[in-house]
Amino acid sequence: MNDRISSAPPAEAPTWRDLVTAARTTLGRGDEALILAQEAAGLPAAEFVLVLDACPEAPDRARFLTLVDRRRGGAPLQHVLGHWGFRSLDLLVDGRALVPRPETEFTVEVALAEIAARWPSGHPVLVVELGTGSGAIACSLVVEREALRVIATDLSPAALAIAKLNRSRLDPGRAGRIEFRSGDWYGALDPGIAGKVDLIVANPPYIAASEWHDLDPVVRDFDPREALVAGESGREAIEAVLRGAPTWLSVGAVAVVEIAPHQASAVGAFASGCGARSAEVHRDLTGRDRVLVARW
Numbered sequence: 001m002n003d004r005i006s007s008a009p010p011a012e013a014p015t016w017r018d019l020v021t022a023a024r025t026t027l028g029r030g031d032e033a034l035i036l037a038q039e040a041a042g043l044p045a046a047e048f049v050l051v052l053d054a055c056p057e058a059p060d061r062a063r064f065l066t067l068v069d070r071r072r073g074g075a076p077l078q079h080v081l082g083h084w085g086f087r088s089l090d091l092l093v094d095g096r097a098l099v100p101r102p103e104t105e106f107t108v109e110v111a112l113a114e115i116a117a118r119w120p121s122g123h124p125v126l127v128v129e130l131g132t133g134s135g136a137i138a139c140s141l142v143v144e145r146e147a148l149r150v151i152a153t154d155l156s157p158a159a160l161a162i163a164k165l166n167r168s169r170l171d172p173g174r175a176g177r178i179e180f181r182s183g184d185w186y187g188a189l190d191p192g193i194a195g196k197v198d199l200i201v202a203n204p205p206y207i208a209a210s211e212w213h214d215l216d217p218v219v220r221d222f223d224p225r226e227a228l229v230a231g232e233s234g235r236e237a238i239e240a241v242l243r244g245a246p247t248w249l250s251v252g253a254v255a256v257v258e259i260a261p262h263q264a265s266a267v268g269a270f271a272s273g274c275g276a277r278s279a280e281v282h283r284d285l286t287g288r289d290r291v292l293v294a295r296w
């Protein structure tokens, strides 16, 4: 039992159950009220159910009410919590970088499968991640594959700051295999690695400027615009990544790029125009075209 929970509450003090029930009505989202209560109590779901009928101490109750207020004010659940799960990791998230999405967990899966298909486990692999944001992809890759090194870049100093915080939460052996670089796509890289990169991975911005106003406000008003909007067509950043790939990849190497489903045929054709010997698009778990794999 959490020692911050009173064992003999005054009759009028609300229990966690009372607070969650009230917040469900306020937020209109039962699951989120429960998640925020678990966060305020500092307890995982399995332990929180054991204190549902206990009364929280005043600081935990105040924290819960603050979290509910922020969510009611429109902030994304992930920002209110300040952290979010991505594959095996619990990443720090805030307005400095895009909240990592489930689609991108699939992008990591495709990248790992490409690596596993080419090199035996333990073989050194050099990956470049362009536009690392929170560092979600880079951190997952070094955690899930031994002897893999990532050079992860971003144009946004704010994003790189949170990516570094997420790297610092890994064990030192894994953290030491990620290097961050600041700059405009390939401009962030040391020219000495041209032709030596085994895999390029990117989840570039892929929304057209005209789509910006129609985005869900929880995305439009809280994720950084430069993480979402690429330009007039929405394909500009993907094309920049593909255009530069042949210069940086080693012979027979691969680029794994997250895309919007409606871009699949255009970006596949663009990769072929950049000299890729094959370009295929993988469908995500919801069956939508999501990840371009281009091989040179």
Ligand SMILES: C[S@@+](CC[C@H](N)C(=O)[O-])C[C@H]1O[C@@H](n2cnc3c(N)ncnc32)[C@H](O)[C@@H]1O
Residues within 6 Å of the ligand: 097, 098, 099, 100, 101, 104, 130, 131, 132, 133, 134, 135, 136, 137, 153, 154, 155, 156, 159, 183, 184, 185, 203, 204, 205, 206, 226, 227, 228, 237
């Ligand atoms: C869609 S977000 C992806 C973030 C992270 N990789 C993820 O999957 O959650 C795109 C990232 O690209 C970065 N970016 C935008 N334009 C860039 C550029 N010209 N050069 C490098 N990075 C850029 C943004 O700052 C943002 O962090």
